[in-house]
Amino acid sequence: MRSIELDPLGEHSDRAYSLLTALVTPRPIAWVTTIDTEGRVNAAPFSFFNVFGSKPAMLAFAPGNKEPGVPKDTARNIRTNGEFVVNLVDRSVAEAMVKTSAPLPFGESEIDGSGLTLAEGSTVKVPHIIEAPAALECKEHSTVEIGGNRLVIGIIQRIHVREEMMLSEELRIDLDQYHPIGRMASPDWYCGTEDCFEIKRG
Template sequence: MEFNVQQLERTNLYQLLVGCVLPRPIAWVSTQDVKGVCNLAPFSFFNVMSVTPPLLGFSILKQASERDKDTLANIRLTGELVVNIVSQPLAEAMNITCGSYPADVDEFELAGLAKSQSVTVKPPGVADAPVRLECTLHQCLTFGHGTGAGNLVLAEVRHIYVADQVWKNGAIDDVGLQAIGKLGGDRYSKAEPAFSLARP
């Protein structure tokens, strides 16, 4: 099959792109507005962007309403966030938080999740998340216009929490982490047994 992206409808292009790039890691981002209301939402356009400085990058697509998602609005206002890594036992709760809710809804409470007080930023983390990365906004880049336009958030990592049970021999144990990834549609992938290849 060959596809001319200029001739594809936006929905079809989205499905094709997310079907190509997988599994995608999930940034489960917790933020707080200026009134102290917490927000929690997952984003699967996510990865490490730099080590010096330590930057994570994730993209928040613009909604049909043209209103910024609460996560993006909070980050722009406060400059603070926590990226929580989603383990398999937290998948159902994560899925609950991906709904579109009013700004005054606390998704922690909605999903029955305990909060963990952060060390360097105001937004709390997900207490049961095996890894929490406390961050401040480094830069936000906007691409395109209308529904599906991207807002690339570059977040500088200030503090990292790793649960004892996933820390082995001086590194994060990927098997113990049980991280899940996003596939196309409503599908997710579990961390499967890994294989190794020596770098040349």
């Protein structure tokens, strides 16, 4: 089999984003809520995201810049108060999530007029989205800047899960009730996770 070799750091750097977001799929979606110094809520989705450990429970996501050197509101708010919530996304909130990706002036909330409901956090001042199937309250551990990338690492303080998704006695997630969507190729492609299969280890 033959392959085509590409240089994402040099000759093909202008194609790196579209190539990587089409190849590394599906990606989970971090629908991040933050607050600014006036207490106004910002909500924005990011698909450069995943969990990276459980001792302590840890996640990371990468909010890019609005333009070179200008951080997005999410990154600016986290830099100010060190707190955020990752709301997870299923089909029931998919359209609302996409709407919150529209660029707005700093301080203008994507929640206003969205039909979404906010609930107070238990360990952070940042609210989470009630309609989301689950939410992870986080405190910033650190933010790493590499070139034009910004990686926010958070320690998960609390997990909120939609009641019908929990198998209470086992404290496990009922996968028949939880179907998050995944991010596929940019700009407008997503996928469902209903078609799962099991391969048992020997």
